[in-house]
Amino acid sequence: MKFVAADTGGALLTEDYEPVGLIATAAVLVEKPYRTATLSAVRYADPFNYDMSGRQAVRDEAFLAVELAREVKPDVIHLDSTIGGIEVRKLDEPTIDALTITDRGKEVWKDLAKDLQPLAKKFWEETGIEIIAIGKWSVPVRIAEIYSGIYTAKWAIDYARENGKVMVGLPRYMKVEIKPGQIYGESLDPREGGLFGEIEADTDGIGWELYPNPLVRRYMVLEVWRE
Amino acid sequence: MKFVAADTGGALLTEDYEPVGLIATAAVLVEKPYRTATLSAVRYADPFNYDMSGRQAVRDEAFLAVELAREVKPDVIHLDSTIGGIEVRKLDEPTIDALTITDRGKEVWKDLAKDLQPLAKKFWEETGIEIIAIGKWSVPVRIAEIYSGIYTAKWAIDYARENGKVMVGLPRYMKVEIKPGQIYGESLDPREGGLFGEIEADTDGIGWELYPNPLVRRYMVLEVWRE
Amino acid sequence: MKFVAADTGGALLTEDYEPVGLIATAAVLVEKPYRTATLSAVRYADPFNYDMSGRQAVRDEAFLAVELAREVKPDVIHLDSTIGGIEVRKLDEPTIDALTITDRGKEVWKDLAKDLQPLAKKFWEETGIEIIAIGKWSVPVRIAEIYSGIYTAKWAIDYARENGKVMVGLPRYMKVEIKPGQIYGESLDPREGGLFGEIEADTDGIGWELYPNPLVRRYMVLEVWRE
Ligand SMILES: [Mg+2]
Ligand SMILES: [Mg+2]
Ligand SMILES: [Mg+2]
Numbered sequence: 274m275k276f277v278a279a280d281t282g283g284a285l286l287t288e289d290y291e292p293v294g295l296i297a298t299a300a301v302l303v304e305k306p307y308r309t310a311t312l313s314a315v316r317y318a319d320p321f322n323y324d325m326s327g328r329q330a331v332r333d334e335a336f337l338a339v340e341l342a343r344e345v346k347p348d349v350i351h352l353d354s355t356i357g358g359i360e361v362r363k364l365d366e367p368t369i370d371a372l373t374i375t376d377r378g379k380e381v382w383k384d385l386a387k388d389l390q391p392l393a394k395k396f397w398e399e400t401g402i403e404i405i406a407i408g409k410w411s412v413p414v415r416i417a418e419i420y421s422g423i424y425t426a427k428w429a430i431d432y433a434r435e436n437g438k439v440m441v442g443l444p445r446y447m448k449v450e451i452k453p454g455q456i457y458g459e460s461l462d463p464r465e466g467g468l469f470g471e472i473e474a475d476t477d478g479i480g481w482e483l484y485p486n487p488l489v490r491r492y493m494v495l496e497v498w499r500e
Numbered sequence: 501m502k503f504v505a506a507d508t509g510g511a512l513l514t515e516d517y518e519p520v521g522l523i524a525t526a527a528v529l530v531e532k533p534y535r536t537a538t539l540s541a542v543r544y545a546d547p548f549n550y551d552m553s554g555r556q557a558v559r560d561e562a563f564l565a566v567e568l569a570r571e572v573k574p575d576v577i578h579l580d581s582t583i584g585g586i587e588v589r590k591l592d593e594p595t596i597d598a599l600t601i602t603d604r605g606k607e608v609w610k611d612l613a614k615d616l617q618p619l620a621k622k623f624w625e626e627t628g629i630e631i632i633a634i635g636k637w638s639v640p641v642r643i644a645e646i647y648s649g650i651y652t653a654k655w656a657i658d659y660a661r662e663n664g665k666v667m668v669g670l671p672r673y674m675k676v677e678i679k680p681g682q683i684y685g686e687s688l689d690p691r692e693g694g695l696f697g698e699i700e701a702d703t704d705g706i707g708w709e710l711y712p713n714p715l716v717r718r719y720m721v722l723e724v725w726r727e
Numbered sequence: 728m729k730f731v732a733a734d735t736g737g738a739l740l741t742e743d744y745e746p747v748g749l750i751a752t753a754a755v756l757v758e759k760p761y762r763t764a765t766l767s768a769v770r771y772a773d774p775f776n777y778d779m780s781g782r783q784a785v786r787d788e789a790f791l792a793v794e795l796a797r798e799v800k801p802d803v804i805h806l807d808s809t810i811g812g813i814e815v816r817k818l819d820e821p822t823i824d825a826l827t828i829t830d831r832g833k834e835v836w837k838d839l840a841k842d843l844q845p846l847a848k849k850f851w852e853e854t855g856i857e858i859i860a861i862g863k864w865s866v867p868v869r870i871a872e873i874y875s876g877i878y879t880a881k882w883a884i885d886y887a888r889e890n891g892k893v894m895v896g897l898p899r900y901m902k903v904e905i906k907p908g909q910i911y912g913e914s915l916d917p918r919e920g921g922l923f924g925e926i927e928a929d930t931d932g933i934g935w936e937l938y939p940n941p942l943v944r945r946y947m948v949l950e951v952w953r954e
Contacts, residue, residue: 306709308712411715412716461917464673464718466720482760484759484760484761484762485760485919485920485921486761487761487865487866487867490919501743501744503941532938533939534938634942638944690900690917691899694939
């Protein structure tokens with residue numbers, strides 16, 4: 274099977290490891306054996322001006338995933354929202370009310386559905402491809418999360434080149450390595466069966482260090498500086 | 501201490517990674533240092549005709565565990581049902597009603613207890629060995645789960661020999677390796693301290709591939725085919 | 728940033744792997760890159776006479792952490808109680824009632840606050856250093872937990888020298904290695920990013936074995952004996 278999935282991750286951090294805003298939405302094409310992406314795309318947010326309610330992330334993810342899916346024609350699109358794998362084109366008010374999620378989650382989805390339900394319906398009518406909200410069960414979503422961390426490292430390199438230095442927080446239990454001409458990332462959870470990713474990037478003249486975020490167990494901090 | 505434990509796992513999958521039914525109930529004898537089994541037994545189910553309510557699995561496990569325990573005389577038998585480590589011979593209606601589990605779980609256990617309470621009582625009277633429902637806390641139960649995955653790989657080899665090819669899903673975060681004359685399996689969770697298993701099997705003329713199930717994070721798929 | 732944290736762990740076990748009482752409270756100084764302690768201190772409890780209600784542990788931890796903090800002047804002190812990172816000096820009755828924790832947790836904290844709120848207030852007035860109850864989110868607390876396991880191994884060596892042999896349970900998913908002149912310990916969870924610790928100890932004439940606790944998945948047992 275061919276999957277397209279999207280997720281948002283990576284946060285700009287203050288000197289005290291407090292998150293300022295999110296950095297990267299990544300969409301990925303994932304094919305058998307489902308351990309990495311065969312294609313990826315990114316859209317950067319402005320972490321200095323970020324809506325942390327969760328609405329911006331899912332909306333960005335849906336639009337970026339559809340953009341990639343138009344190109345690569347997957348069997349299905351996976352979004353990072355854990356509401357039982359329901360098809361997004363079917364998310365009308367009564368359906369959202371019937372979901373077994375929190376009242377706050379229902380409010381967020383009623384708001385989101387205004388944009389995403391028509392998007393999903395139109396895309397399905399044109400292509401037959403469903404967008405489903407499967408969230409944490411999906412391996413393609415986790416691979417998208419790893420790519421969001423890899424692209425966050427790329428953003429950090431560019432930011433450090435301009436501003437001297439920067440600290441970013443990676444998505445949950447993953448690490449990155451900045452190598453000559455490329456950025457490699459992988460899951461730190463061996464139970465996931467070896468998920469990883471890699472992108473090309475100009476990494477010249479950059480120093481970096483990776484270490485555990487002392488305030489958020491199982492999350493790593495990446496520091497990048499101009500050398 | 502000497503433990504006997506049993507668990508059921510491994511699922512026949514469709515081409516779309518949907519489970520059809522469970523495959524193998526394994527019972528194991530586990531002795532110090534509690535990392536693998538010193539003896540194992542299997543009973544195969546018919547995955548094409550499987551009761552997914554959870555009753556069939558626990559019942560099969562109890563009977564297979566007692567069969568092995570008659571032979572090896574353990575100190576205690578562990579079943580994979582997390583209801584506080586209670587002795588199964590004591591499970592009458594008022595005791596089940598007092599458990600802090602879901603109403604659905606109580607219904608399942610009231611039904612199960614009809615067969616298993618007398619089995620446990622008789623076995624205890626004859627041997628002094630208790631059967632306890634300890635579930636996820638038990639390392640012997642996890643070793644039984646790993647063996648159910650290893651026997652699932654054996655079933656897949658036999659099925660592929662007859663039918664050309666097959667896809668099965670392994671129990672949670674474990675992998676298998678099909679080697680000449682044997683099947684090896686191990687936990688992918690290093691927090692468990694190195695749990696593994698091995699059985700002998702005719703593995704000639706068989707090809708195989710292991711990869712993450714894209715729809716169920718932390719579960720692996722095994723494909724086996726006739727070469 | 729510089730952190731001081733404290734935690735209690737390690738349990739004396741019976742031959743049947745049942746816990747008798749806790750063994751070691753460790754306080755640690757943790758500095759960037761936050762993977763181990765640059766300084767540690769221990770206070771041993773009497774496991775044969777231990778209050779398992781959770782009060783003794785947190786109280787011992789707070790006093791030992793303050794003692795170490797007076798010496799090393801950290802930016803903040805982390806305690807192993809997961810109540811949202813609240814400052815302990817602010818824990819009066821209405822604040823405790825407003826916490827989103829169990830009623831039992833509120834009772835424990837109302838009792839604890841009698842000693843710890845004045846301790847925290849006085850220490851903050853003298854030094855400007857806050858004591859916060861951050862618990863499971865804190866990496867320094869996890870490092871303190873790993874040191875409590877390492878000091879538990881040291882206690883077991885001393886106990887075995889006097890009494891011949893002993894079995895202890897380590898804190899969650901960690902292992903220890905007894906080497907010539909030192910005890911090394913590390914997390915078994917790679918998602919934590921490589922947390923470890925080491926202390927010097929007289930390890931002559933001692934045999935040991937480490938294996939999974941069969942009754943508590945993801946916890947290891949250490950046996951130590953006089954050779
Ligand atoms: Mg997300
Ligand atoms: Mg089971
Ligand atoms: Mg603790």
